[in-house]
Amino acid sequence: MFNLFILLAERLGIIMILAFLLVNMRFFRNLIETRTLKSQIWLFVIFSFYVVLANLTGVEISSSKEVITPLAITGLRQTDSIANTRVLVITAASLTAGPYVGMLVGLVGGLHRVIFGGFSDYFYIFSSVLIGYLTGVLGDRVKQNDLYPSSFWVAVLSLLAELIQMAFIFAFHGFGLIKLIFMPMILLNTIGSSLFIEILKTYLSNERQLKAVQTKDVLELTSKTLPYFRHGLDFNSATHVCQIIKRYTKFDAVGLTDQVNVLAHVGAGQDHHIAGEPVITDLSKTVIATGKEKLANSKDQIGCPNLNCLLTSAIVCPLRVNQKTIGALKLYFCEGRKMTVVEENLVKGLAMIFSGQLAIGIAEQQTKLLNEAEIRALQVQINPHFFFNAINTIVALLRIDVNKAHYGLLELSTFFRSSLKNGQAKEVTLKEEKQHVQAYTGIEQLRFPDKFTLDYQIAVPENTLLPAFCLQIFVENAIQHAFKGRKTGNKIIVNLTANNNILKITVKDNGTGIPAAILKRLGQETISESKGSGLALFNLNQRLVSLYGTNSRLNISANEQGTVCQTEIPFRLAKPVNN
Numbered sequence: 001m002f003n004l005f006i007l008l009a010e011r012l013g014i015i016m017i018l019a020f021l022l023v024n025m026r027f028f029r030n031l032i033e034t035r036t037l038k039s040q041i042w043l044f045v046i047f048s049f050y051v052v053l054a055n056l057t058g059v060e061i062s063s064s065k066e067v068i069t070p071l072a073i074t075g076l077r078q079t080d081s082i083a084n085t086r087v088l089v090i091t092a093a094s095l096t097a098g099p100y101v102g103m104l105v106g107l108v109g110g111l112h113r114v115i116f117g118g119f120s121d122y123f124y125i126f127s128s129v130l131i132g133y134l135t136g137v138l139g140d141r142v143k144q145n146d147l148y149p150s151s152f153w154v155a156v157l158s159l160l161a162e163l164i165q166m167a168f169i170f171a172f173h174g175f176g177l178i179k180l181i182f183m184p185m186i187l188l189n190t191i192g193s194s195l196f197i198e199i200l201k202t203y204l205s206n207e208r209q210l211k212a213v214q215t216k217d218v219l220e221l222t223s224k225t226l227p228y229f230r231h232g233l234d235f236n237s238a239t240h241v242c243q244i245i246k247r248y249t250k251f252d253a254v255g256l257t258d259q260v261n262v263l264a265h266v267g268a269g270q271d272h273h274i275a276g277e278p279v280i281t282d283l284s285k286t287v288i289a290t291g292k293e294k295l296a297n298s299k300d301q302i303g304c305p306n307l308n309c310l311l312t313s314a315i316v317c318p319l320r321v322n323q324k325t326i327g328a329l330k331l332y333f334c335e336g337r338k339m340t341v342v343e344e345n346l347v348k349g350l351a352m353i354f355s356g357q358l359a360i361g362i363a364e365q366q367t368k369l370l371n372e373a374e375i376r377a378l379q380v381q382i383n384p385h386f387f388f389n390a391i392n393t394i395v396a397l398l399r400i401d402v403n404k405a406h407y408g409l410l411e412l413s414t415f416f417r418s419s420l421k422n423g424q425a426k427e428v429t430l431k432e433e434k435q436h437v438q439a440y441t442g443i444e445q446l447r448f449p450d451k452f453t454l455d456y457q458i459a460v461p462e463n464t465l466l467p468a469f470c471l472q473i474f475v476e477n478a479i480q481h482a483f484k485g486r487k488t489g490n491k492i493i494v495n496l497t498a499n500n501n502i503l504k505i506t507v508k509d510n511g512t513g514i515p516a517a518i519l520k521r522l523g524q525e526t527i528s529e530s531k532g533s534g535l536a537l538f539n540l541n542q543r544l545v546s547l548y549g550t551n552s553r554l555n556i557s558a559n560e561q562g563t564v565c566q567t568e569i570p571f572r573l574a575k576p577v578n579n
Contacts, residue, residue, distance in 0.1 A: 003331055017049070019092070019196050023203050032096050032200070044101050047093035052084055052107035055116070058084025086113065088183075089191040090132045091161045091505045095148060097195055099136025106132030127168040131161045148201055151194065162186050183185040223355050229357040230544065233319070233327055235275055236524070238263035241354075245331070249346070252337070253311060255330035258550035259288055263327070268334050272306045275497055284316050284328050291325040293317040293348060297338060301577035310334045315344055317351035321359045326549065329354060393447045408446050415439035426547060429574050430496070437472050437494075444479055452479060452490040459497045463574040468504070468544055474507035474565050482511025482563055503571040506564060514558040523554040537565075544569065 022028050028046065031039040086109045094102025110125035135157045142153045149157065162185060170178050228237035238256040240265045245254045252268030257279050265273035272280070279285055282303025287294050296302045296314045304311060311332040319327040329351045333339065367565045390412050397405035418436040428436075434456070441454050454475065475492055483490040495506040514522065518534075521527055523541040527534040541554040548569045555566045 016195060016199075020199060022046070023200050029204065033204075035098070040097060040101055043093070043097040043518065044104050047089060047097070047101065047105040048108040051093075051105050052087040052112050054089045055109065055112050056084040058086075060387050073108070085189060085192060087131060087161050087165050088189045088196070090128055091135050091158050091193040092131050092187075092196045094136035095139045095154065095157065095193075096200065097136075098140065099133045102132030102136040103129050104132070106130070121172065123168050123172050128163055130409045131164050134164070135161050146198055151198060154197045155190060155194050158190040159186065161193070162189045210507065213228075215358075221245060221350060224248070225350075225354070226357050229354060232542070233258060233263065233358055233550065234524070234545075235263055239266070239275070242266040245350070249343075251343075252333045253330075253332040255284075255328060255332070257284060257288070257330070258327045259325065265330075268310045268332065269304070269306075272304075272309065279328075281314075281330075283314060287316040287318050287328050290327055291318045291320060293351070295339060295344065302332075313338050315339055315347045317347055319351060319355045319358060321355060326358065341364060389447060390443050392577060393443070396444065404446060408443060411439045411442035411446075415443065416563075425468050426466045428468050429462060430458070430460065430464045430466055433466050433468075433471050434462075436469070437475055440472055441479070443476060448487070450488055452483065452492055455491065455493045457493060457495040460503065460571070461573060463576075464496070464498075464503065465505075465572045465574055467540070467547060467569070470505065470540065470567075472509065473540050477537060477565070478507065478509040478511065478563070481514075482509040484512055486511075497573040501571045504566065504568050506566045507564055508564040510562040512562055513560050514556075519556065519558050522556050 001575060031042050031046075048080070090102060090106045090109055093105040101509075106128035107125065110128035113124045113128075114122055138157055138160075139149050139153070142157075143149045148154070166178060166182060166186070169181075171201075185239065221244065225241045228240045234258070242254040242256055243266050244267045245251070251267070253265065253269050253273075255265040255273060256263045261278055262273055262275050262280075264275050279288070283294055283296050283301065285303075294316050297312075297314050301307065302309075302311055302314050312335045313333045314330060316328050316330045318325045319329060329347065331343075331347050390408065394405050394408040394412070397408060418432065441452075445451070471494060475494070478492050482492075489510075491510045493506075493508050495504075496510075497504050518527055522534050523537045525534075526538055537554065537556075544552045544554065544567055552567050552569045557564050557566075
């Protein structure tokens with residue numbers, strides 16, 4: 001009996017190793033948690049393989065009660081018997097997948113035992129089916145709200161299953177065989193069934209705890225980073241977000257990009273992964289182009305052109321808004337560290353939440369900017385400085401030049417009318433925008449004759465669509481701030497060209513330039529320490545990004561010879577109006 005116990009323990013070890021490998025497969029864990037028809041079929045197939053294996057790896061017992069240990073049992077004399085772990089597999093199948101899968105697995109195990117046993121001992125079919133059904137039904141009753149019965153009930157049901165098998169063997173073979181196999185099979189199959197379910201329960205419990213920890217980490221990081229995403233994806237928000245992720249995780253470097261440029265990079269490699277410069281790694285370019293996350297485990301897979309780059313493993317996830325990739329979240333490790341499943345899931349979770357928040361932020365920003373445009377139009381109408389300066393100029397002209405006064409009233413009327421009309425629209429035609437600019441500059445030229453000239457260099461049709469107030473803001477900014485102390489010789493050039501469905505808008509002047517400290521902030525934020533707040537340029541920049549994406553953000557450069565304001569937007573024409 002002791003020798004049989006040792007031999008069965010060896011067979012049990014084989015089954016338990018295979019069971020452990022099975023539990024480690026995500027595919028199998030998904031099957032046991034869904035309980036759909038498809039999953040039941042797959043579980044039947046898997047456990048049928050195991051029950052056949054349990055028969056093949058059994059210990060053969062001859063009619064003289066001699067223990068025979070072949071490598072695998074492929075045939076059996078009708079007078080011989082087998083001590084095996086078949087009941088263990090049937091019990092595990094019933095408790096894992098339910099009574100019907102347990103019955104079918106029992107049927108397969110019983111049929112296989114009868115077939116290679118020379119079509120003798122048909123009772124194994126009935127006993128195996130009965131064990132599969134009873135343990136499944138009783139298991140469902142005692143599990144209550146849990147996925148599996150408690151350890152106590154698993155042991156009781158496993159013992160019951162083996163006792164049923166022993167009762168059938170006793171009925172058909174008598175006490176002689178039972179005396180030899182009872183204790184080894186009762187103990188080992190009960191222990192084996194309990195171990196299988198405990199392994200499964202422990203793994204699933206650990207997985208749930210791991211998911212809970214991941215969820216906590218994601219929520220904690222989310223709560224600290226989301227306020228920045230409400231303002232959109234820009235250099236300022238990206239820098240803060242990367243700093244927070246770097247502080248609360250073990251990653252060696254964290255980066256954020258838009259579709260073209262690096263917005264922020266914190267940690268290792270920040271000497272050559274520089275904010276404001278184009279994305280340089282092949283990995284990030286691929287993610288942005290395909291919209292699918294990528295994992296890299298070597299420098300070659302990352303594809304950084306800098307040979308001294310310390311980054312050796314990475315995960316890059318796309319940030320998607322309205323089915324469009326607008327940037328990427330990048331997290332890196334240096335040499336000696338690889339991405340774990342926990343870290344991969346953390347990054348993927350963050351990317352999904354960031355994408356959702358960016359979508360909400362963009363929608364809010366579009367509404368806000370449209371409202372601001374409408375408010376700006378109303379403010380321009382009642383701006384006391386502009387209004388009274390224009391009226392005073394017209395009143396003064398009435399005494400010396402009635403025709404110019406009449407012209408000034410017409411331009412003032414046109415300016416207010418177009419301000420109200422264009423303030424309700426996101427885009428206007430080039431013709432409408434030029435009329436608005438002409439009205440504004442006409443009034444300014446009445447106030448300051450010969451102070452500046454405005455030259456249009458336009459190579460696109462007049463029905464080309466532009467953001468409302470775009471040109472007017474550029475021209476107004478030049479008139480108000482570019483020509484300090486100069487009364488003549490001041491020039492403003494408006495240039496519009498189209499190439500490859502991209503409209504390039506350039507407004508430049510020959511003014512005195514902009515101080516470097518203010519220039520780098522212009523369009524990115526309001527500036528309280530300068531004469532002008534830069535609010536108009538800031539709002540315009542936000543509106544451009546909101547309407548057309550980050551590729552259209554303002555590009556402002558300046559030197560002692562003047563200032564150049566540029567943006568690139570999609571080239572589109574207004575549809576003709578049918579009368």
